[in-house]
Amino acid sequence: MEMVATSCPHFSGLRRSCPAVHNAPSHSFAQLRLSSSRKPCRPVVAMAASGKFFVGGNWKCNGTKDSITKLVADLNSAKLESDVDVVVSPPFVYLDMVSSSLTDRIEVSAQNSWIGKGGAFTGEISVEQLKDIGCKWVILGHSERRHIIGEDDQFIGKKAAYALNEGLGVIACIGELLEEREAGKTFDVCFQQVKAFADVVPSWDNVVIAYEPVWAIGTGKVATPQQAQEVHVAVRDWLKKNISEEVASKTRIIYGGSVNGSNCGELAKQEDIDGFLVGGASLKGPEFATIVNSVTAKKVAA
Numbered sequence: 001m002e003m004v005a006t007s008c009p010h011f012s013g014l015r016r017s018c019p020a021v022h023n024a025p026s027h028s029f030a031q032l033r034l035s036s037s038r039k040p041c042r043p044v045v046a047m048a049a050s051g052k053f054f055v056g057g058n059w060k061c062n063g064t065k066d067s068i069t070k071l072v073a074d075l076n077s078a079k080l081e082s083d084v085d086v087v088v089s090p091p092f093v094y095l096d097m098v099s100s101s102l103t104d105r106i107e108v109s110a111q112n113s114w115i116g117k118g119g120a121f122t123g124e125i126s127v128e129q130l131k132d133i134g135c136k137w138v139i140l141g142h143s144e145r146r147h148i149i150g151e152d153d154q155f156i157g158k159k160a161a162y163a164l165n166e167g168l169g170v171i172a173c174i175g176e177l178l179e180e181r182e183a184g185k186t187f188d189v190c191f192q193q194v195k196a197f198a199d200v201v202p203s204w205d206n207v208v209i210a211y212e213p214v215w216a217i218g219t220g221k222v223a224t225p226q227q228a229q230e231v232h233v234a235v236r237d238w239l240k241k242n243i244s245e246e247v248a249s250k251t252r253i254i255y256g257g258s259v260n261g262s263n264c265g266e267l268a269k270q271e272d273i274d275g276f277l278v279g280g281a282s283l284k285g286p287e288f289a290t291i292v293n294s295v296t297a298k299k300v301a302a
């Protein structure tokens, strides 16, 4: 047996299922143990720190002081696996309240931010203000902002560049409409949206990509694990070809769209699903904790 670093000789990408071995478990991020004949590839190392499972709860425009106080109490008492980055994203008006009452174990994200320094921009929230109240992340490019509010790639890109330059992490959302999927354009749409981020981000260190097919958001129609995995692999391959192998390997690609406590385990087992962005089910503390803890299914699958 020989130890080799980083990639599989049977496949151009990093950390993919090896097509040379049917049903082979996935490659890990860092190292693979290969037989000297270079046939079956087997992972021997668990996910690297850079690939830590990431679960975000996007509370959208939901909640009241009372319901959010209860949700925070449930989250504070939940047992969460330690090897998961956990983030929740309350509506702006409750952000400070959540940030100051939530356990340090969970970080807080905004659902939007302005494209530049704050000032005379009525109704907007600046990155400086978000940092001031302890916010570490911002969700950008969410389909509800793209398709309901009308934000385009260029505008979203400006927000991402500014937030990253100022030290916020960005949860960069991409995903196709149903008609785009049906027209066979899923990859084209996702690549174009990733490219818009890629064109402007100063570094990928603080970027998590969230693949959220629009037809699966809030509909109860979750993508199958295979559908999600297929897009995640394609996006990772795009990063490899257009940015670098390192960025492709390290960047977390999480899935969102009707994730719940029942379907998270099967999705988590997919090699290129590095976590979730959860809407409706993140409003229930115990169910959100189940989704966070689906990292155990991933570890078993590896």
Ligand SMILES: O=C(CO)COP(=O)(O)O
Binding pocket: 058, 142, 212, 216, 217, 218, 219, 220, 256, 257, 258, 259, 277, 278, 279, 280, 281
């Ligand atoms: O939009 C989402 C997360 O950002 C997903 O929402 P649902 O989980 O409610 O489908």
